[in-house]
Amino acid sequence: MHPILARFERLAAYLASWFTIGILVALVITRQGLSWPEALVLVLPPLLVYAFVCLSAWYVCRAMPLTSGLPALLTASIAAAAFAGGFWMALSQTWIGILESLPALGATTERFREQSPYLLVVAVMLFLLVLSLHYVVLAFEAFRAAEHQQLELQVLSRDAELRALRAQINPHFLYNSLNSISALTSGDPGAARRMCLLLADFLRTTLHMSTLDQISLQDELTLADRFLSIEQVRFGSRLRVERHVDEDTTACRVPPLLLQPLLENAVAHGIAGLVDGGVIRLEIHRDRDRLTIAVENPRDVDAPWPTRGGVGLDNVRRRLAVVFGVNAQMEAVATPGRFRVMMSLPWGTDG
Amino acid sequence: MADMQTPPLRVAIVDDEPLARAVLREYVASDPAIEVVAECANGFEAVKAVAELRPDLLLLDVQMPKLDGFEVMELVGRDVAVVFTTAYDEYAIRAFDIHAVDYLLKPFSADRLRAALDRARERIGRQEPPPGAGLSTRTPGTPSHRVLVRDGPKVHVIPVEKIDYVQAQDDYVCFRSEGQDYLKDQTLAQAEAALDPARFVRIHRSYLLNLHSLTRVDVDARENHVAVLTDGHRLPVSRAGYARLTSRLQP
Numbered sequence: 349m350h351p352i353l354a355r356f357e358r359l360a361a362y363l364a365s366w367f368t369i370g371i372l373v374a375l376v377i378t379r380q381g382l383s384w385p386e387a388l389v390l391v392l393p394p395l396l397v398y399a400f401v402c403l404s405a406w407y408v409c410r411a412m413p414l415t416s417g418l419p420a421l422l423t424a425s426i427a428a429a430a431f432a433g434g435f436w437m438a439l440s441q442t443w444i445g446i447l448e449s450l451p452a453l454g455a456t457t458e459r460f461r462e463q464s465p466y467l468l469v470v471a472v473m474l475f476l477l478v479l480s481l482h483y484v485v486l487a488f489e490a491f492r493a494a495e496h497q498q499l500e501l502q503v504l505s506r507d508a509e510l511r512a513l514r515a516q517i518n519p520h521f522l523y524n525s526l527n528s529i530s531a532l533t534s535g536d537p538g539a540a541r542r543m544c545l546l547l548a549d550f551l552r553t554t555l556h557m558s559t560l561d562q563i564s565l566q567d568e569l570t571l572a573d574r575f576l577s578i579e580q581v582r583f584g585s586r587l588r589v590e591r592h593v594d595e596d597t598t599a600c601r602v603p604p605l606l607l608q609p610l611l612e613n614a615v616a617h618g619i620a621g622l623v624d625g626g627v628i629r630l631e632i633h634r635d636r637d638r639l640t641i642a643v644e645n646p647r648d649v650d651a652p653w654p655t656r657g658g659v660g661l662d663n664v665r666r667r668l669a670v671v672f673g674v675n676a677q678m679e680a681v682a683t684p685g686r687f688r689v690m691m692s693l694p695w696g697t698d699g
Numbered sequence: 700m701a702d703m704q705t706p707p708l709r710v711a712i713v714d715d716e717p718l719a720r721a722v723l724r725e726y727v728a729s730d731p732a733i734e735v736v737a738e739c740a741n742g743f744e745a746v747k748a749v750a751e752l753r754p755d756l757l758l759l760d761v762q763m764p765k766l767d768g769f770e771v772m773e774l775v776g777r778d779v780a781v782v783f784t785t786a787y788d789e790y791a792i793r794a795f796d797i798h799a800v801d802y803l804l805k806p807f808s809a810d811r812l813r814a815a816l817d818r819a820r821e822r823i824g825r826q827e828p829p830p831g832a833g834l835s836t837r838t839p840g841t842p843s844h845r846v847l848v849r850d851g852p853k854v855h856v857i858p859v860e861k862i863d864y865v866q867a868q869d870d871y872v873c874f875r876s877e878g879q880d881y882l883k884d885q886t887l888a889q890a891e892a893a894l895d896p897a898r899f900v901r902i903h904r905s906y907l908l909n910l911h912s913l914t915r916v917d918v919d920a921r922e923n924h925v926a927v928l929t930d931g932h933r934l935p936v937s938r939a940g941y942a943r944l945t946s947r948l949q950p
Contacts, residue, residue, distance in 0.1 A: 523786035524716075527806035531722035582716055620715070623741050623764045648764060650845070650856055 350406050351485050366399040367392070373470055377463055390460055391467070394436070394443045398471060401435050402478040404428075409482045429475050436471035440464060506670055516663060517554060518612060521578075522547075528582050543581050550574045557604035565632070565639070566598040572607050572630075579615050586625025587615065593632040600639050601696045603671050609660035610643040610689050618645030618687060637695045644688040661689065668693065708820055711737040711752065713745040713771070714760040714784065719805070723758055723784070726809045733816065742766025743854055749775040750852035756800070756819050761785040766847065766854065772797055774849040777884075780823060782815045842895035846874055848881040855881055859898065863928055865890050865907040878930070900947050902926055902940035910947065 352358045373395070374387035382390065405428065412424040444460050525547050532540035553571050557563055580587050607630075614628045626646035633640050661680060668676040668691065678691040710733055714720045720738050727733040737748035741764045745757065759781050761768040769790070772781055776797060783794045786805045794802045800822055801815035846862065848855040857876050866873045867887040874881040874890075883890075891899065891907055902908045908926060916936060917925045924936035926944075936944060 520786045523805050527722065527786065528716070528718045530806040531718035531725070534725055535721065582718065584717055620762065621764050623715075650765070650858075 350403060351482075351489060352403060352406075362403075363396065363399060366396060369474065370395040373467070377466075380459070380463060380466075382459060382463075386460075389447070390444075390463065394439045397439060398432075398436055398474075401432060401439075402475050404432075405475065405479040405482045406486075408479060409486050414483060414487065425476065425479055428479065429472050432475035433468055433472045436468060437464075440467055440471075516609075516660075517551070518616075518660075521612065524582055525578055532581075539581070543578065546574055546578050546581075550578060554605065554608070560604050562601045563604045564598065565600045565602050568602060568604065568607050569593065569598065571605075572611055575608055575611055576615075576628075579619075583615070583619060583625060586622070587619050588625065588627045590627050590629045592630065594634055597632050597634045597639060599697050600634070601698060602639070602693065603667060606664055606667070606691070607641060607643070609664050610641075613660045613689070614643055614645035614687070618647045621648040622646060634695060638692050639695050640690065640692045642688060642690045644686060646685060647682075647687050649685045664691070705732070705824075707732050707734040708756060708816065708823070709734050709736045709752075709754045710756045710758060710816075711735070711739060711745065711748045711754040711779075712758050713739040713742070713748075713763070713768070714758075715740050715763045716760075719760065719784070722806075723812070726812045727816070730813070730816075732820075742768070742771045745771045746774050746849060746854050747852040749779050750849075754779060755823050756816075757781045759783055761787060761790050769793065769797070770847055772799075774847055774854060780819055782819060842898075843893050846881075846883070846890075846893075848874060848883045850881070857881060859894060860909075860911065862894075862909055863912040863930065863932070864909060864934060865894075865899070867905040875932075900940070900943050902934065902936045902944055904937060906934050906940075908934060908944075916941070916944065 352362050370392045371388070374384070374391045377387040377391065378384055408424055408428045412421055414421070416424075441464070444464075447460060525543070529540050529543050529547070532543060550571065553567075553574065557567070557571065576587070576589055611628065611630070619625050619628065629642075629644040631640075631642040631644075661678075665678050668678055672693055676691065676693040678689070680687070680689045682688075710727065712720050712723045712735060714723070717740075720740075724735060724738070727735060736752045736754050737744075739745040739748050743765050745759065746766070748754065749757070757771070757775075757779050759768045759771060761783060762785065766774075768781075768783060768785070781797075781799050782801045782803060783790070783799050784803045784805060784807070788804055791802045800819045803811060803815055842859075844859055846857045846859060848857065857874055861876045863875045865887065866875065868882070871882045871884050872887050872890045874883065887901075887905065887907060891901060894907070898911065899907050899909055912928045912930075913926055914929055915927050917927055917933075919925050924938075924941045926934045926936050928934065
């Protein structure tokens with residue numbers, strides 16, 4: 349679709365410009381001895397018709413994009429301008445013919461014909477102007493399309509990133525769980541089966557959740573419970589959990605798998621490093637339009653600073669940033685013997 | 700198969716997870732050529748078991764509380780062979796660097812463990828010299844934040860910021876910390892390699908000084924430089940050591 353004809357306001361602006369140009373041309377012609385009304389009558393009607401002829405410049409632009417090279421561009425422009433000039437000649441001569449037939453203007457028609465060469469030059473110049481205007485419009489539209497495509501790409505890659513981030517199941521968690529099952533098989537087959545079922549449940553839920561954009565906090569808590577039950581088979585009484593979850597928070601909608609990486613971190617870098625284990629504290633509260641989640645774990649005072657710790661936390665932090673931007677915060681505080689992660693996100697429920 | 704004349708292989712199982720220990724115990728239970736002499740739930744217990752019970756082989760987990768598997772080997776590697784058992788494959792190269800007999804990835808089968816034990820028996824039968832303690836097991840380029848020193852069955856953990864200086868003494872080095880001396884069988888060069896070069900300066904052939912413990916440098920009657928420490932201790936500074944010290948102290 350023609351970019352100027354496509355939108356009424358563009359066409360109006362285009363014709364208004366031609367109107368102004370017509371008045372300017374008429375003003376110049378009054379210096380040649382014509383009166384104001386005579387000049388306007390001579391110039392304006394054919395010029396406004398000519399304005400529509402010039403719109404055909406768009407097809408020249410389309411056939412000859414800016415990348416075609418200067419010689420081809422010049423040739424095409426000159427040919428098109430010559431064609432437009434011819435059109436103008438036919439148009440203006442017809443109009444003058446009409447004016448001559450009017451008895452009231454009979455006396456001035458000779459002076460009308462004297463203006464024809466000047467008007468031809470003006471008409472060709474105007475065509476070239478419109479042609480370059482079309483090139484500008486076309487370039488602008490191409491730029492907009494590229495920008496749009498860029499945005500679309502960003503959205504797509506964001507989606508892909510989220511999917512990849514959510515799909516991170518720690519393989520060592522799997523290997524260690526399988527090792528526990530292997531150990532239980534002979535001594536306590538019932539426990540081995542329970543562990544298998546827990547693990548299958550955990551994997552299925554994790555994979556399903558990773559395809560969703562949002563889940564209820566209740567679902568996240570259920571998954572967290574499964575994870576902790578599996579880890580409790582490994583660590584026995586070393587792993588203890590204290591939950592302080594406000595009941596009215598469980599309906600809140602949250603991105604999936606936010607809590608589980610924090611708990612995994614608390615087990616791997618806290619409990620696993622302590623001979624007697626310890627208590628992981630999980631706190632979830634609502635504060636008006638904010639949901640706060642905190643996970644705190646003890647850690648060995650002498651333990652080296654975790655070098656392979658940050659991955660899970662970074663992952664959660666990046667996902668919060670992608671989903672909520674500046675509207676979500678997360679901070680990790682390490683004190684001797686303790687580690688605490690807190691995050692705050694916007695409260696939201698269905699309906 | 701070992702014949703009836705050879706004494707059983709004496710094995711210590713080291714893992715912080717009860718179930719991981721259970722599966723190892725179960726795998727070796729049917730093998731009369733294996734005797735489990737200890738089960739340890741952390742690195743300290745492992746060092747103690749090696750000192751007191753002298754097992755031939757450790758079945759050793761890597762990630763454990765207090766001391767990890769590599770730190771255990773740094774302390775007792777001269778006295779015992781090791782098969783690592785872990786869920787992590789990324790330590791395999793380090794494990795073979797310290798001459799581990801084998802490296803088992805959890806979960807593993809009874810057959811795989813048997814193969815590792817056969818290999819261990821063969822290695823011990825050949826009386827190959829063990830790799831030697833004090834071998835640095837650390838990832839190169841990352842200075843350690845603590846020094847481990849074994850004192851019989853006990854392990855001392857010395858934070859590096861509490862070490863005043865390290866002194867070479869015959870086959871040992873002596874770490875001086877809070878008025879106490881801790882002997883470790885490694886060379887001063889090995890100790891220097893493990894410590895942060897921004898904090899420790901070799902001021903003498905036999906001395907490595909913690910800059911934080913230095914108050915001033917004196918010149919004695921024979922025109923030799925002497926480092927004076929915060930506790931009043933005086934250490935000799937060689938000419939090359941003085942050059943290193945001044946280059947470090949000048950901005």
